Amino acid sequence: MPTYDYRCGECGHELEIFQSFSESPKRKCPECGRLKLKRVIGTGAGIIFKGSGFYETDYRSESYKKGAAAEKKGSESPKPADSSKSKGEASKGKDEKKAAGGSKDSSAA
Secondary structure (H helix, E strand, O other): OOEEEEEEOOOOOEEEEEOOOOOOOOOOOOOOOOOOEEEEOOOOOOOOOOOOOOOHHHHOOHHHHHHHHHHHHHHOOOOOOHHHHHHHHHHHHHHHHHHHHHHHHHHHO
16 A cells, blocks of 8 residues: 655645555645645655665575576586597598598599
């Protein structure tokens, strides 16, 4: 339930009233008793976060954290010296293709 600001048009009295959305606006001023009370459109209240920051991952459940850690470990690919061999073999294959292609061109000419 929100808090609404009110101001009396007759005496200038200002007050805040905590009421539901469906409740009709108040009309009677508690100071002067006249029906000149009006709702004032204020800046509104917002949530103010103070501190270093708030992130959606700060409040994850333990089961989610464990599952994410397991998934991360499973997706990491090993990078031993074997990967450099495959790169070397791939470059050798390219060199052989170039050499083979070059000999074809010279025989055609």
